[in-house]
Amino acid sequence: MTSPRLRRSLGSLLIAAACASLAHAADTNTTTPVAATQMQARHAITHEDVWLMKRVGAPVASPDGKWAVFSVVDSAYDSKEQWSDLWIKSLLDDSPARRLSYSKSGESAVAWSPDSRQLVFVAKRDGDEAGQIYRLDVAAGGEAQRLTSLTMGARMPKWSPDGKQLLFISDIYPGNKTEADVKQSAKERKDRKHSARSYETTAPRYFDKWLTDKQVRLFVVDAQADAKGENTARDILSGTQLATLPGFGGGQGDEGQSLDAVWTPDGKAVVFNAATNRDAAQREAVVSQLYLLPVAGGEAQRLTQDKHSYGSLKFAADGKTLFALSDAQTPGKVYDVKRLASFAWPMSNPAPTILTAKLDRSISRFVLPEGGKRILFSYEHAGLEKLYSIDTKGGDLREEPSLPTGTINSLSSGGKALVGVWESAINPPEIYAFNGKQPKRLTAFNTEKASKIDWQAPEHFWFTTADGRQIHNMLVKPANFDPNKKYPLFTVIHGGAASMWRDQFVLRWNYHLLAKPGYVVLLTDYKGSTGYGEEFSRSIQFDPLKGPGDEVNQGVDEAIKKYPFIDSTKLAAGGASYGGHLANWLQATTTRYKAIVSHAGEMDLIMQWGTSDGGFGRETNAGGPVWSNLPVWRDQSPIMQAGNHEKGTGFTTPILITVGELDYRVPANNALMNFAVQQRLNVPAKLLVFPDENHWILKGENSRFFYSEVEGWLAKYLN
Structure with a gap:
């Protein structure tokens, strides 16, 4: 159940990082984007320049603030020659980023363990027909271990607070109760002699896919396999009355429906968003409310009682506040800005406190850095996306240090570290640290090529x-x-x-x-x-x-x-x-x-x-x-x-x-x-x-x- 891939432990990475630190410091300490200071001849941009730029993904900071892991796509005109791998970058020194994985298919949905020693991610390896969850012991090194082997695959894994379990999303077919049922249903559909599709509710298509009768579910699995290398995932949602409602479901994406779910601070339950009127999508706005589901089993409890949609759920470090982005879904209106909302936890009042009620902009993303006194976020304005913060009560809105041009398109916090991707029209994406001072570039995957254009x-x-x-x-x-x-x-x-x-x-x-x-x-x-x-x-x-x-x-x-x-x-x-x-x-x-x-x-x-x-x-x-x-x-x-x-x-x-x-x-x-x-x-x-x-x-x-x-x-x- 393992995948033979070359890995480096955190220890070996630290040694290599120390050796390379001085040589790399001059480059990574630069705080400005690519400048036209080189006297070399520059050329007009080509399609090759655009297509073959490295595609740097969103970094994920470790909880201790020492590391950031992110994907880099080595693009190619022939998709068979394209590579996507994980890279790791120390946030404590100026050593260059190091490749962490070597696999053509790539990895996604990276998540650090609470102790910052292990990673889980989703990948297709060793004959996987669907993406499965793999665990990598970054501190000790070695091979990545597969934790799931589900017919419908697994996606969006999240560690429990104690690091012993993983919450994730998968799918079942109607009437399935076990993985054996899912496997049998999948086989029956594959063996059908007809190719007809059947629908009774809208919409039957999404972007470039005809939708199927798959149903989204929440699963829990142990973060460590047993002595036989086996691990059994448990569906914690199918037995609920909520999941039987004809309009139950999540937001539709390229990989299927998704439920934004997080562990409660005590690790005994999960909070997630879900809709119950997806079958009425042609008649009314589909809204995603918040629900509480015990991990040990039981019925899902509806937490919110309005007509808003909620997502991007995060608990404060002290476990006393749940934050979310709220879309008011105002009846008869075509657009609402997404606002930052909070709920006291445990939730005694289903009505949220809207923290950015006075800010007439839609929050793109937010993070909760160590200390818990301020929330950092970004929003679009006049072609740019910069960094801002607000206190946890919704006051004292500030603009934080950002680059004067371009856009921030991802943010992740761990410990005192805050990292993200910044780019502009003449600066392809790179990883930056936002530390309360001038933002600092941490990677240089595209800077040399960009400087020649x-x-x-x-x-x-x-x-x-x-x-x-x-x-x-x-x-x-x-x-x-x-x-x-x-x-x-x-x-x-x-x-x-x-x-x-x-x-x-x-x-x-x-x-x-x-x-x-x-x-x-x-x-x-x-x-x-x-x-x-x-x-x-x-x-x-x-x-x-x-x-x-x-x-x-x-x-x-x-x-x-x-x-x-x-x-x-x-x-x-x-x-x-x-x-x-x-x-x-x-x-x-x-x-x-x-x-x-x-x-x-x-x-x-x-x-x-x-x-x-x-x-x-x-x-x-x-x-x-x-x-x-x-x-x-x-x-x-x-x-x-x-x-x-x-x-x-x-x-x-x-x-x-x-x-x-x-x-x-x-x-x-x-x-x-x-x-x-x-x-x-x-x-x-x-x-x-x-x-x-x-x-x-x-x-x-x-x-x-x-x-x-x-x-x-x-x-x-x-x-």
Whole structure:
């Protein structure tokens, strides 16, 4: 039950670290991002630069604050040649990070034991058909030991406070009571002679997957195998009445449903979030309430009694407070900011204390460093994500030391250590320490390669709309930029709409790679974007495309006025997902652009409501069901603007339409309808269908081809 992999103990790592410390100190002590101080010749970014950058994952700090473990993906165009391994970095000195695992399949869901000596993670090894939990004794070294062998695999392991047990998530099929039942059910499904799928509730699909009848469950297993190397996991949820409710379930993700679960401080129970109305998802908002479940067995007790959704559960070190992120799920509204909430523990009052009630921003993540007096967190604002803190009662909000640009996209605390990933548009992700002073870079996986690229940080500017809304923009310039020349403008529209353009290194729509041919790239956060408060994000309701489209157009106007190097006669627009919706809207309603690029773009609001996997939210955004005769369903569907072609006010711009055939979020029928109307109206158009891609283009060679097609399309009509 072990996996032969080369490992190093903490002791040997410390010895190696000491030897390398002096040599590495000069590099790791730098507190600034990559600077253009080297005199070497720099080159314009290439697709190889983007795709082959090391992908540094979120670090997990050990409870004693001495170590951080994180994954690093060594990307390759051929997925068979791609590697993903765990690395470990001392947080006590400047020694370089060391590789901890050597496995092609990679590891995920890393968790430290309470004594900081052992790790558990999820991996597929030695013939595993599903991810299983492995335990590695980091202090002693040796091989990783498999702790689970479940038919449906295991995910999201968490140590009990005493380090003797692990809580994790797995799945069963309806009616299963034992692992033998699960194995038999899986075999029966595999041996079926028919291929039909059956559904009685929505939604049957999620992103690129048809959903099955699997049911999510919570399991507990001993953290040590017995003398025979065996370990039996115990399902602690299936026997409850809660789990039998037809609408019971968790949040849907790529690996199936998930339940955010944590051990109670005494280790006798777990607190978790779950929904009981998933079967009504087409009729109402699905809410995730908090429940308490004894580990020894018994019924789950509902703790909260409102209509909010809760997640990101964490107990304070003294065990007297439970913290969570709360989404109010306000009826009739399309968006609520996530706020930091707390409950006294044991929970005597089901109503939370909202600690960030006065902060009009959505908390992305939070941690509870040693000491317990302050909570540290980050949130989006105007393209950046910085570090902030608040006291445990909800007062004294402070901005903590952060880098002036870029975004923090993960945080982890252990002891007095606080680590995370920081990146910017010209600084690919690296691990940083945030210690109350100037943030300190701890790794250098991508810094040398990044220093050889000719790129500039995005330039930020704002403008005011006619109704007084402040709109934030970023402008990206091409390599070898000369302010005395004229450049075509490519305005790229973000998806969401509940997201924002971030100063970060992007894989799928890399700003600098799009600018490389000699374009200025404009990134506008139209109304509906996050990072500007709850009202700003909600303002898209009842106005899903026209209002945002008008603001994208105004962003172009403002950029032309502000920057004389923009050639106002050579404009293009494009985007993906919601950005694709808006790209289609611009093509349907204006002739100012010379070329349009639309990936995963919606053409008909009614068709999208019926075929996508998020129908109720679209209904809320429109103000009522599709049969309510509300004008928005027709007036803001791009396809319904086809009459603009005869008026000369739209549907004339050449358009590149791209779609993944496995996209169930914006199904391919939108792209087919788009291409059909272009052909009907005799508009220059090109349709690219990727049979093996979903909502995004994720495979290396497909990505390279996509960028080359975008570049070719823009060159044809802008140059």
